[in-house]
Amino acid sequence: MAMPAPSHPPRRNGCLWGCVAVFLVVALPFVLAAGYGGWFLWRGYRHDPAVRLARELVMRDGLARRVLGSPIAVIGVQANGWSWMPGTGRTSSAVLMLSGPRGEGTLEIHAHAERGGQRLDEATLTGPGGIRYDLLHRHTLPGDLDDTI
Secondary structure, eight states, X not given: OOOOOOOOOOOOOHHHHHHHHHHHHHHHHHHHHHXXXXXXXXXXXXXXXXXXXXXXXXXXXXXXXXXXXXXXXXXXXXXXXXXXXXXXXXEEEEEEEEEETTEEEEEEEEEEEETTEXXXXXXXXXXXXXXXXXXXXXXXXXXXXXXXX
């Protein structure tokens, strides 16, 4: 009786699939963070009601135009945050990077939601020279070089 010819041994890719699975598990948080960050910077912050309100304030505010020049563009977001509590509503904070013909600056905003929409509680512009301006009350902040505009 003749023995059948030996067949090829089965291929084993266990190590390859194990390494791929470990790589995917390790890379997933970074991919998700990069995806959310990209979405937020490209699309999300543009539709945030507080950021939209701040952008409108900067575009029409004469003090901001004197400090940064005209036109002023929002070129990015350094930080943002929001909180929501039952009974008190939603509050937002953000630091926007601005650019104009006279230089770059930042705008720190704090806002809260009301029945009629968002309301800015604070809008502090830091100009190219480091001087800080309160855009809601239209003056420089104490402790800066010049207290009058």
